[in-house]
Amino acid sequence: MAVTGVLRPGHVALRVLELEPAVKHYRDVLGLEEVTRDDKGRVFFKAWDEHDHHSVVLREADEAGMDYMGWKVDSPATLKKLAGDVEQSGLCTDLSWIPAGEHPATGERFRFTIPTGHVMELFAEKGIVGNNCGTDGENTNPNPWPDGMKGIAPSRFDHCLLYGDDLDGTVKLFTEVLGFGLAEQVMAGEDKSFMIGAFLSCSNKAHDVAFIRQPVKGKFHHASFELRSWEQVLRAGDILSRTKTSIDIGPTRHGITRGETIYFFDPSGNRNEVFSGGYIYYPDKPTITWWDVELGPAIFYHDRKLNEAFLSVFT
Amino acid sequence: MHFVVTIDNTGETFRCSDESNVLQGMEQLQRKGIPVGCRNGGCGVCKVQVTEGLYTKRKMSRGVISVDEEASGCVLACKIYPQSNLRVEVVGKMARAVLAQKSMSFDFGFATATVINQPDEEK
Numbered sequence: 082m083a084v085t086g087v088l089r090p091g092h093v094a095l096r097v098l099e100l101e102p103a104v105k106h107y108r109d110v111l112g113l114e115e116v117t118r119d120d121k122g123r124v125f126f127k128a129w130d131e132h133d134h135h136s137v138v139l140r141e142a143d144e145a146g147m148d149y150m151g152w153k154v155d156s157p158a159t160l161k162k163l164a165g166d167v168e169q170s171g172l173c174t175d176l177s178w179i180p181a182g183e184h185p186a187t188g189e190r191f192r193f194t195i196p197t198g199h200v201m202e203l204f205a206e207k208g209i210v211g212n213n214c215g216t217d218g219e220n221t222n223p224n225p226w227p228d229g230m231k232g233i234a235p236s237r238f239d240h241c242l243l244y245g246d247d248l249d250g251t252v253k254l255f256t257e258v259l260g261f262g263l264a265e266q267v268m269a270g271e272d273k274s275f276m277i278g279a280f281l282s283c284s285n286k287a288h289d290v291a292f293i294r295q296p297v298k299g300k301f302h303h304a305s306f307e308l309r310s311w312e313q314v315l316r317a318g319d320i321l322s323r324t325k326t327s328i329d330i331g332p333t334r335h336g337i338t339r340g341e342t343i344y345f346f347d348p349s350g351n352r353n354e355v356f357s358g359g360y361i362y363y364p365d366k367p368t369i370t371w372w373d374v375e376l377g378p379a380i381f382y383h384d385r386k387l388n389e390a391f392l393s394v395f396t
Numbered sequence: 397m398h399f400v401v402t403i404d405n406t407g408e409t410f411r412c413s414d415e416s417n418v419l420q421g422m423e424q425l426q427r428k429g430i431p432v433g434c435r436n437g438g439c440g441v442c443k444v445q446v447t448e449g450l451y452t453k454r455k456m457s458r459g460v461i462s463v464d465e466e467a468s469g470c471v472l473a474c475k476i477y478p479q480s481n482l483r484v485e486v487v488g489k490m491a492r493a494v495l496a497q498k499s500m501s502f503d504f505g506f507a508t509a510t511v512i513n514q515p516d517e518e519k
Contacts, residue, residue: 098437098455144459145438327435350438350457393489394433394441396459 086163086260087283090290091153091204092135092184093241093304095351096142100124102348103139110324111306111353112232113137116210117185125185127210128306129227130236134186134208137238137304145349145396147301149200150241150290151190152259152283153207160205163259164191167203172196172254181206195254197245198298233317235306235355242291244300244395251292252279262364264288265337269373277373280337287338287359293392300395303344303352310357311341317355321345329390336379337371351396399478403429404447404485412478418444418451419474430473430486442473443488450479
């Protein structure tokens with residue numbers, strides 16, 4: 082089955098306490114390209130191998146955390162259909178249309194708040210700026226990677242992990258309305274029937290978004306960016322130490338998704354991840370189940386125990 | 397210039413430069429006592445009540461420190477710089493873990509975590 086409907090995470094909009102230190106982090110340490118700034122003071126970035134205009138948006142605010150996450154869908158017709166489906170589901174609140182151009186080079190976006198309190202958007206159109214690899218025009222006779230990369234330089238914005246209370250409602254929305262598959266779940270309780278974690282895929286990736294049940298609304302655990310090898314994750318660790326960036330944990334491996342990872346913080350305390358690996362997900366792949374008693378190795382496969390920060394530190 | 401920071405909950409003390417934030421000063425000396433989270437003013441894990449002393453501060457997230465809290469000396473250890481000796485009481489959402497760590501009986505099931513994690517700032 083081809084990837085249709087919701088294609089991928091298209092952008093994440095984060096609030097930062099001070100703009101310029103944040104720009105320095107996302108541009109020079111994480112190594113995203115600054116694409117543009119707008120008259121509201123927002124800064125737009127993309128990772129080197131993303132063709133779309135931007136995937137990370139920063140704005141200065143008094144509170145750290147995530148404003149919203151946007152999903153690219155395959156066509157304007159799908160956007161209209163899914164907007165109708167979300168409305169009909171009755172699962173979401175604060176439904177609205179954001180006009181084209183509110184994000185630079187971006188078509189209209191359908192915005193809604195999901196049961197865990199996070200604001201999500203769907204959009205169909207975003208300008209293509211390319212990955213600067215072509216040698217005879219964009220996408221013609223390309224090199225494998227472009228010149229001039231800075232910092233860790235992940236290839237793309239990959240997924241978010243989010244914390245919220247109504248996990249059941251959010252999982253129902255993503256699986257039954259938006260067409261995601263449940264790649265992995267963490268189950269608690271005596272008969273293992275109470276879901277505390279859900280890892281959801283709209284593509285061939287092990288996850289495009291994940292949620293963990295916590296007694297909060299709309300909280301942000303991390304935004305993750307993709308690297309292509311374990312060695313690049315180790316190199317990321319070197320860069321984070323060289324730049325005295327606050328590291329949370331790693332390099333290590335996740336049991337869930339099998340990804341190799343390092344967690345660190347932007348200058349406002351928003352957690353970032355760079356990771357590599359994982360498996361190929363297909364819609365007919367059986368869901369992987371983890372029991373709560375195995376949550377340690379599920380999250381950090383080598384330490385085999387959860388550190389306090391995993392559940393307590395979020396914005 | 398260095399000052400002495402005392403953690404009321406445990407009686408621990410450490411020296412901290414006026415150029416380091418209190419959390420950084422603690423971590424540089426491999427000391428524990430104040431829980432360490434993002435280190436950057438966003439998560440609220442290192443929230444302390446300053447009970448004595450002077451400090452300067454940098455911007456901290458309103459999601460974890462209200463205007464009133466900040467005015468009353470309830471601040472993030474990662475965002476305050478000592479200007480005199482300081483006494484602080486750990487009040488962040490992992491405060492319970494400070495005492496648990498001290499007795500070396502720290503147990504971390506998901507259920508416990510959920511309780512520890514009740515965000516007191518979101519009453």
